[in-house]
Structure formats: C-alpha cells, structure tokens
Amino acid sequence: MSSINRLRQPDVTRQKILDAAFAEFYRHGFQGGSLNRIVENAGVTKGALFHHFAGKQELGYAVVDEVIEPLLMRRWLGGLRGSADPIAVMQDAFRRFAGEDIESGHYVDGCPLNNLAQEMSPLDEGFRGRIDALYDRWRTTFAAALREGMETGAVRPGTSPEGAAALLVASQMGIWGTGKSSRDAGLMRQASEAVCGYLEGLRPAQDSTHGRRG
Numbered sequence: 001m002s003s004i005n006r007l008r009q010p011d012v013t014r015q016k017i018l019d020a021a022f023a024e025f026y027r028h029g030f031q032g033g034s035l036n037r038i039v040e041n042a043g044v045t046k047g048a049l050f051h052h053f054a055g056k057q058e059l060g061y062a063v064v065d066e067v068i069e070p071l072l073m074r075r076w077l078g079g080l081r082g083s084a085d086p087i088a089v090m091q092d093a094f095r096r097f098a099g100e101d102i103e104s105g106h107y108v109d110g111c112p113l114n115n116l117a118q119e120m121s122p123l124d125e126g127f128r129g130r131i132d133a134l135y136d137r138w139r140t141t142f143a144a145a146l147r148e149g150m151e152t153g154a155v156r157p158g159t160s161p162e163g164a165a166a167l168l169v170a171s172q173m174g175i176w177g178t179g180k181s182s183r184d185a186g187l188m189r190q191a192s193e194a195v196c197g198y199l200e201g202l203r204p205a206q207d208s209t210h211g212r213r214g
Contacts, residue, residue, distance in 0.1 A: 111180075
C-alpha cells in the first residue's frame, strides 16, 4: 500500500498546486497572481511547482483545462444531457448558482472564466484559444439542448437555438460581471430572474405557465 501511495503522491501534489493556483488567479487575476502565495497555500515548495509546470503561463493554461473546464461542465452543461425540459434546467442553473455565489460571497470576485477572458484574451493566444473553445462548447451545448427541446415540444417552435444560446451565455457573463462590479446581490438576483423570464418565454404557448414561480 505504501508504494501505491508514493506513486500517487506526485498527482496529489500537482492537484494541490492547481487548486491553489485557481483560487489565487480567481482572487487576484492571472497577472496579479503570486507564485509564492500559490506554493504557500498549496503547502509545497517552489521546486515542486516547477517540477510539474514549466512556469506561470503553463500553470495558467492547466487551470483553464483542468479546473475551470470541469467546473463549467458540472455547473452549466452536465444537467442538460438527456433532459426533457432544458428550459427548467437552465433556469435552475441561473437561480442556483447566482444564489450559491451570493451566499458564499464569491459573486464579488465574478466568474473565473469571464475574469480570465477579460484579462488575458487580448494578451495571450494560448489563453484566448482555450477560453474561446469553452465558450463555444457552452453555446453549442445550450443550442443543442434547445433544438432537441423544439423537437420534443418543450421549446417554442420558431426559436433560434443558436441565437438564444448566444444570448444566454452572454447574459451569464454580464450577470456575474455585474455582481463583481456592483457588489449588489439584489441586482445580480434581479438580472438572473430576468434571464429566467426570457427562458420562460421560449416555452410553447400552452406551457407558458410551466415552471413559473409564485
């Protein structure tokens, strides 16, 4: 058993570094993030960091690929697979995650993906390509779910899945950006509810009251 634990230790160390780097970049931005704070918070040496990552840029790319991408899948995309009611799933996501981030206080730090998009996409092609690919997957997944909903009668005929998906993803960026800039939880909730109202309007006319909250 001890030999197995030794084999796994490098992976454990690498994950600690990634988790600490995600928290650091989320709070301070990539350019403002400190490698010294990362290794201190991860409980590792700087030598261990450079053993796993060639430098800060490679570490930043790994945070996008291995931390932010799975977070996106869990939060916004995973629940749509095979859903008979994609509108309800999307409404629940906007309400739930706005609420969770307000409760935790993280809303004042914005969305980690959007933060990096604003900061690094104009400066670094490696970041820009990775971030753009994630937003494209997000839009594509939303559009596919809405298109399937049109086929099953859960989404109003004539809806533009691609247009709606583009608006919804842009709305998420704006809502979390609003929370960060205003530090106004009520405004963030109001914006989230407005998006949920838009989604409700994508239901067929006979189902327009479905899922509406009193």
